Amino acid sequence: MNRILPYTLYPLTLIAAALAYLLTFQLTHLHLLALYSGVSLSAIIIFTAEKFFPLHHEWIPTxxxxxxxxxxxxxxxxxxxxxxxxxxxxxxxxxxxxxxxxxxxxxxxxxxxxxxxxxxxxxxxxxxxxxxxxxxxxxxxxxxxxxxxxxxxxxxxxxxxxxxxxxxxxxxxxxxxxxxxxxxxxxxxxxxxxxxxxxxxxxxxxxxxxxxxxxxxxxxxxxxxxxxxxxxxxxxxxxxxxxxxxxxxxxxxxxxxxxxxxxxxxxxxxPIGVIEETQYPISHFKDEFFQLILKNIMESVAGEKVKELQRATSDPKTFQNARLFEILQKNQETIFGIEHDFKNIKTVEHFKKNVPIRDYEEHRHYIEMIFKGETKALSALSPHYFTKTSGTTGKPKYIPINMEIQKAYIASQQILSHSLFKKDSKYLSGEIFSVVGNECEEILYDKWPCGSMSGKLYSLAHKSIKAKHVFQKDIATLNDSEKMYFYLAALALLSPNTTFYVSPNPSTLLKIFEVINSKRPELLKLIQDGNDPIVKKHSRKFDHAIELLNLQKDLKVTDVWPNLHILALWMQGSCSYLIPRVKNLIGPKTQLAELGFLCSEFYGTLPVDSDTNKQVPTLLDNYFEFIEKNDYESGNRETLGLNELKLGYEYYIVVTTIGCFYRYFINDIIKVTGFYNQTPTIVFSQKGKGITNITGEKISEKQLVSFFEELNSQEQRIKFFICLADQVNQSYTLYLESDSNLSIEKLEKDLDQHLKNVNIEYASKVSTQRLQPIKIHLLEPGTSELYRTHCIKKGQSEVQFKFLYLQYLSNVDFPFKSHSKK
Known part of the structure; x- marks a missing residue:
């Protein structure tokens, strides 16, 4: 049969089916009934043959x-x-x-x-x-x-x-x-x-x-x-x-x-099963229709803004000068404008002569004037909102927001969204997992709401975008950081259709997944109870979340959000230290997108190349000046224009913003990574205060971070570290928190050698005993969270929180020494 069947089954089946057809038609005179009679017989013949002579046993149907x-x-x-x-x-x-x-x-x-x-x-x-x-x-x-x-x-x-x-x-x-x-x-x-x-x-x-x-x-x-x-x-x-x-x-x-x-x-x-298989093309066409609509919305809302930005990059000097004089002309009748004679400023050099470089504390006087009723102290437009961040003197910094600033922030976010859409058009096809701050933390002088700019922008988003957000405002209002992350972990488990994650600091993502993996019993209880108002809205996903929590392995992004397309966060400066750990959490199909240089005071950069994450300064909104890093640190305060920057150089940034700060020194250092048309592409490099100098060694935060990046690549997991420069005792002490078993003696030796290799002045000062070799103390588990909470209570934003890994001991009021392991 095995030799005969392959050559005879098809013609014999045709003959048998034809006979069944003719016989049925003779009896009924119904062609369609005869058709199905012949078809049924042929199906029985072929299926019976498969039962006895299958070509592949793995193809036998269940x-x-x-x-x-x-x-x-x-x-x-x-x-x-x-x-x-x-x-x-x-x-x-x-x-x-x-x-x-x-x-x-x-x-x-x-x-x-x-x-x-x-x-x-x-x-x-x-x-x-x-x-x-x-x-x-x-x-x-x-x-x-x-x-x-x-x-x-x-x-x-x-x-x-x-x-x-x-x-x-x-x-x-x-x-x-x-x-x-x-x-x-x-x-x-x-x-x-x-x-x-x-x-x-x-x-x-x-x-x-x-x-x-x-x-x-x-x-x-x-x-x-x-x-x-x-x-x-x-x-x-x-x-x-x-x-x-x-x-x-x-x-x-x-x-x-x-x-x-x-x-x-x-x-x-x-898809598995007839329902999913039947829905498959319907879901696809719905997604395609959504993509088509979204593409048109992106182009209509942000397309022209992107083109305008790209045009400006061809001649940054002209556009920057035009922006400066537009800011001066609009604000010439403000108290600040009158004091600094904005009306008669005709050149950039005249502007620099009339307006000295100043930090926030030198602007604070004008902010306080606003609070006293002089609402046009800094800008011709009165503020309707304030954001808050921590200050260098212990007092919080209040940043006035007027309608022009708000409009510029929204436009910047639209350009960012357009870039992300170019990067991956499916990034908004599912849910959005974002972490935003509290829109209203306090009311200043019974008049101005004050809170997080991310919370404010979230409140202004279109309802169709809000509907996609997993994040709930109830979480933003929590004052308990531990509780907030617990709920974020629960929501992460209850949002398997997340296609876009956005939150500036990578430590937020790492913390969410740390909680997922360390607090499974508590999360299981929360979800199984199902009565908590924050998780109750996601009841349809309870079974999925419970199934994930019962898996016998550490969960990663690929497990919790299998369809994640884009992860948008900070990847430069001190945050670069955490990126290898982020990459370890995500799968190859998830793309990392740089959120760019932004802070509470102004929106600093915008993407111009979605594939390479290249960003240019917001040259249509703000006027930028720069001081080469070495020049600044040697006392030089002469500034350069955007068109004068050089590839590979680092610069301190000075900015005149769209609505409230003039020649503002934020103590941030940027690096030029390339050029888009004639405009430099820049990245945040480090905080200016990320450099310490006790005896002339000038250790930078970057030098420290590079050591721990290498250490983490060797899978020696360092959760947190901070290095404090003691000017009194002329020494450095590094505190670290780790899950790994570390030899502190070896780590001290390796770090000391690393600093000698990357910093010849450190090597010289240690060898001549003008500086003591660096010492390391191991911290008790959970110290980093206590320090984070301490900083946030002092006014730092939870959403934009960044650890400064290198500081002077005199500037840190957290008792790290008392949290050291004995």
């Missing part, structure tokens, strides 16, 4: 497979649905006055039945070939046909696995059109009997061989190549019945004796 194939795809999709379309179409045409559903009676009835059969078969094959090929060629059409390729095995019954949309197209082009031209039901029945039997054979789990007939009829040996799990390799053998058009258009593939390919689809997101 009971569940057969129930789905027979009762859903065969009975409903292949029989009931076409019947419903047939009778609906006929009745509609009859209603429109077309007798028996014939629009134009052009069918060649006078030809022999065999000739009519081949006319229908070849014409129908032409339509089906191109429809089939287009589905495999165009991404937009693929989801309609994809359900036919979901199964990772081939057997006779899954020839019926077609989506309703796919079946409708087939019905229209191979039934409806020909019936409307006068095709008889008899010829149609002959064709579909042949079509069904060929389909069963094509998909059968049998070693059926047609020999040279492979060049005429679409066989199983050739059709299996079409079901290759490699979708590129599957673009061949589109024929349903006759391979004429595959040969004609060079898509025919026949390699006798070649091992059958792995079939199906390799995607992890392949």
């Amino acid at each position: 009971k569940e497979d057969l129930i789905t194939d027979v009762f859903f795809y065969s009975v409903i999709v292949q029989v009931a649905f076409p019947f419903a379309l047939y009778f609906a179409g006929i009745n509609i045409l009859n209603f429109l006055g077309f007798k028996e559903g014939i629009i134009l009676d052009l069918w060649p009835h006078h030809f022999s039945k065999i000739t009519q059969f081949f006319i229908l078969a070849i014409s129908g094959e032409f339509f089906q070939y191109w429809w089939h090929r287009l589905c495999h060629t165009y991404k937009f059409l693929w989801p309609i046909h994809a359900p036919h390729h979901f199964q990772k095995k081939l057997y006779s019954w899954n020839t019926s696995r077609f989506h309703f949309f796919d079946k409708f197209v087939e019905f229209f082009f191979t039934i409806f059109i020909f019936l409307s031209l006068g095709l008889s039901v008899e010829i149609l029945s002959y064709y579909y009997l042949f079509y069904a039997i060929t389909g069963y054979v094509q998909h059968s789990n049998l070693d059926i061989k047609l020999g040279w007939m492979d060049y005429i009829i679409a066989s199983g040996e050739t059709h299996r190549f079409h079901h290759d799990s490699n979708l590129s390799a599957s673009k061949c053998n589109y024929a349903n019945n006759f391979v004429l058009f595959d040969l004609l258009f060079k898509t025919f593939k026949r390699i006798p004796g070649e091992k059958n390919p792995i079939v199906g689809m390799n995607s992890k997101n392949t």
Whole structure:
């Protein structure tokens, strides 16, 4: 049988089915009933043969497979649905006055039945070939046909696995059109009997061989190549019945004796079950429609702003000077403008002469004037809101926000969103996991709300964007940092459809996943109880979250957010130290996006290249000046314009902002990484106060961070460190918190050697004993969280919080020494 069956089964099945057809027709005179009689017999024959002589045992269908194939795809999709379309179409045409559903009676009835059969078969094959090929060629059409390729095995019954949309197209082009031209039901029945039997054979789990007939009829040996799990390799053998058009258009593939390919689809997101399979193209079209709408919105809202920014980068000097004099002209009647004679300033040099460089404390007097009622002390526009951040003197810094500043912030966020869309257009297809601050932490002088700018911008977002945010305002109002992260961890577990994560500091993400993995029992209890108002809104995701928490492994981003497209955060400066740990959490398909240089006082940079994360200063909003790092530290205060910066150099930044600060020294250092047109692309390098100097060694925060980056790459997990310069005792003490078992003696030796290698002045001072070698103390677990909480209570923003890893001991009022391990 194994030798005879491959060559005889197909013709014998055709003969048996034809006899069943003729017998049934003789008894009933109903062509359609006769058709299904012949089709049913052929299905039984092929399926029985598969039972005894399977080609691949792994392709044998399960009971569940057969129930789905027979009762859903065969009975409903292949029989009931076409019947419903047939009778609906006929009745509609009859209603429109077309007798028996014939629009134009052009069918060649006078030809022999065999000739009519081949006319229908070849014409129908032409339509089906191109429809089939287009589905495999165009991404937009693929989801309609994809359900036919979901199964990772081939057997006779899954020839019926077609989506309703796919079946409708087939019905229209191979039934409806020909019936409307006068095709008889008899010829149609002959064709579909042949079509069904060929389909069963094509998909059968049998070693059926047609020999040279492979060049005429679409066989199983050739059709299996079409079901290759490699979708590129599957673009061949589109024929349903006759391979004429595959040969004609060079898509025919026949390699006798070649091992059958792995079939199906390799995607992890392949739908399982008839409901998901049926919804698949609907969901896809909904997503595509959303992407089309989103693209148009992005272009209409931000497209022109992006073009304007790009135009400005071609001539930064001209645009910067124009911006400066526009700011001066608008604010010449303010108290600050009158005091500094804005009205008579005609040149950039005159501006520099009239307005000295100043920090926040030298602006504070004008801020306090606003509080006393002089609302136009700094800007012609009165503030309606204040943000708050920590100050160098212990007093918080209050930043006035007027409508012009707010509008500029919104425009900057729109440009950022446009860039992210260019990076990955699917990044907003799911939920947004963001961490924002409290919009209103206090009311200043019973008049001005004061809080986080991120919270303010969130409140101004369109309701359609807010609806996508997982974050809830209730969390932003929590004063307990530990409690806040606990809820963030719960929401992360309850938002598996997250496609976009945004929060500036990478430590926020790391902390969320640390809580997920360290507080599983508490999270399980919270979610299983389900009554907490913050988690209650996500009740449909409870089972999924519980399943994740019961996994016996540390959860990563790939487990919790499998469809995450973009992670937007800070990647430069001191935050770069944490990026390797972030990369360890995410999968290869998630892209990192740089949020850029921004602070409470102003929005500093905007992306101009979504692929490389390159950012240029906000030259259309603010006026920038720069002082080369070494010049500044040697006492020089001469500033350079944006057009005068050099590649690879570091500069202190001085900025005149859109609405409230003039020649503002923020003590931030940026680095020039390249150029976009004629404008330098910059990144935040470090805080100016990230340099300490006791005896002339000038240790930088970057020098310290580079050591711990290397240490973390060796999987010696350092959770936190801070180095304090003691000017009294002329020594450095480094405190660190770690999960690893570390040899402090070796670590001291290695760090000391590292600093000697990267800082020759440190090496010289230590060798001459003018500076003591660095000492390391191990901190008790949880100290970093206590320090974070301490800093936030003093006024630092939770959302934009950054650890300063190098400071003078005299500037730090947290008792690290008392938290050292004994």
